[in-house]
Amino acid sequence: MFEIEKWHQDNHQQKLNGRYIILEKILPLIKKMNTIFKVEKIGKSELGKDIFSITFGQGEMNILIWTQMHGNESTGTKAVFDLFRFFEKNKSDSEIADKILKKCKITVIPLLNPDGAEKYTRVNANQIDLNRDVIDQNAAESKVLMQTLAKVNPVYCFNIHDQRTIFSAGKENKPATLSFLAPSEDMNRTITDGRKETMKTIVAMNNLLQKFIPGQIGRYSDEFYPTATGDNFQKMGHNTILIESGHYKDDYQRENTRKYTFLALLQGIYSIVQPEEEIDFHSYFDIPNNEKKYLDIIMKNISYDGKKVDIGVLFIEKLKNGKINLIPSIEIIGDLELYNANRVIVDQKKVLKSEKELINWLKNEYIKII
Ligand SMILES: [Zn+2]
Structure with a gap:
């Protein structure tokens, strides 16, 4: 993965940068995508903007990734476009890319909330927080996500957000450059078989990322939120990994964080297709809690x-x-x-x-x- 970090520095999608990532910026990239990617319009936002999905890989294991369900949380969108470049450029000469493409079918919704992205708000055009709308589905964007979930029927989901600078991790209260959560399925926070699998994926991601950003990875509280997307998807049997991209010293454009988000995603997917037997889900609880310090x-x-x-x-x-x-x-x-x-x-x-x-x-x- 150290080679891949170098690869990212030289080859990431340079047309996307900074914090303000909107539909108009990703459209030209979507239009020019390589033939290994299948691009589909899967619905419209409340203000009529297109929502896309991009699917690749020939495998049996379905994975669903979505970004920017909160419009002003754009790091994940940059990271998934870096991921597209990685698979496009390395499909035949990287063992990691080859294995993933053979074993998985990955569907990415790169910007679920284009109206919020444009206004740089967390919520959609009707002030709805899409991450609390999975039961009611009041928002057009929530319906698009649910329809895609039903169609893809993923074994694993990656739900990618951004967190503010205020979140810290570890004993020295370093910035939480990345935080993870294996969401609960009930009030008792029962550790179900599904959650164990989600936790193992997070442990694999944490083990790798600690080599790059030691002490800068946090774990979110697993308090159950009855209307949250991740909690409900996990409950429905789709193992859902929450990634929160956060602050890295002096990186206010989140360009370093985007690299670590990319590495986390790649490692997460790789650990699903290539499970390391020695991973113990209990190690998930060794990741320090997110604090506000x-x-x-x-x-x-x-x-x-x-x-x-x-x-x-x-x-x-x-x-x-x-x-x-x-x-x-x-x-x-x-x-x-x-x-x-x-x-x-x-x-x-x-x-x-x-x-x-x-x-x-x-x-x-x-x-x-x-
Ligand atoms: Zn968010």
């Missing part, structure tokens, strides 16, 4: 509003003229000894009176990190 900026021991405090800042993402701007905002004030951040500023002489003054100072002094 990471911030974009921490200002240590600064005079603010007459007191000496630590101030934690998170960036808010705002779409403006086709670009995502990162706007600093105070998240937490207090003793932040147990927190970590992308940038820690120690300026004991600085005296700031208000949030506005602080934000302006940050913008002037530290604009380069944004």
Whole structure:
């Protein structure tokens, strides 16, 4: 896989980059896809935008992957287009690609929520969170996903999201660059046979990724959400792996994270076709829990509003003229000894009176990190 990391650096889909990934950007790529891929229009969004699926592989084992069910969570879409390039370029000369193509049939929905993507919102055009709509299916996009699930009848699903910078992993509270979840099927979080298989796939992904990003992988709480997509798909017998792409130091465009998401996906699929016998599902629980102990900026021991405090800042993402701007905002004030951040500023002489003054100072002094 170290060779594949190098391959990714040189060969990833360079036409997709940054955080703002919309249908118009993927359409030219979909139109030019190699003949090993079958492209289908599988439905329309609430505002009438096309939703596509891309299917490849000749095997018996069906796998379903979807990205950007939350419109502003675009890293997975970049990663699946890198995956298409990997299979297109390596179909005959990579053992990994060859094995996967022979054993699997993979269907990818690369942008399930094109309306949300355009507006850079989590929800769809009718303010529906598609990840809480699997029972009611109020959204057109939810119906498209359910119809595809019924048609593909996957053994495994990969449900790919993005998480905010705030999530940390491990003892040192490093950023959770990737987090995983094997969703529960019931309130008791029963470890069913299906969940064990999902956990094993996650263990295989974690084992590989720890070599690239040690201590930067987290595990989501498996509290049961009765209306969540993953929980219900798992309950229906489709083993569903949740991947959350997160922060990597100074990588605000999530271009490093996209590489790790790509590697995670490839390793996940490979472990399904080539199961390593020694994998024990219990190792899933050794992955540290996701915590909220990471911030974009921490200002240590600064005079603010007459007191000496630590101030934690998170960036808010705002779409403006086709670009995502990162706007600093105070998240937490207090003793932040147990927190970590992308940038820690120690300026004991600085005296700031208000949030506005602080934000302006940050913008002037530290604009380069944004
Ligand atoms: Zn999400």
